[in-house]
Amino acid sequence: MTVSDAMNRQLNEQIANELGSYYTYLAMSCELFDMGYKVLSKFFSRQAEEERGHAMKFLHYLQEVGSPVRLAALPAPKASFGSPLAIAQGALDQEQIVTRQIHELVALAEKDRDYPTQSFLTWFVDEQVEEVRSMRDLVQLIQRAGDQHLLFAEHRVAQMMAEAAEEDDD
């Protein structure tokens, strides 16, 4: 059992897309660290790790169905966003782009009548709803806090991370 050539290409592309998110969030984490927002920096480094995990899920799936893995070159991430709000908005944009990519994959799997890949992708469809929601929450939090209260807002981010860690334990 294996996937179509078009699906192989698109799944390999998605490995690079997820690693692109990894790289972008890592750059965001470094920029926030340099700005002195250590909690937000940690939030983005954790987010980066999640993206690496997503890439590995795609990679393992290709191996599972006996379809070749081809790793592409990664573009350098944007070096500077300029502010925590611009970073959060950039991350929300990124999650919306990835959501469209996942939906394209689902559409192809449907066209191919590739039921195993459709089933595999279900987790990502649900995950993207959560990722977009959490980045939307972050944009809103940073907007509400404004520059003067951003360091206090970091307490809320720390709380969000603790809650997310608890959910993962369930």
Ligand SMILES: [Fe+2]
């Ligand atoms: Fe992802």
Ligand SMILES: [Fe+2]
């Ligand atoms: Fe994501």
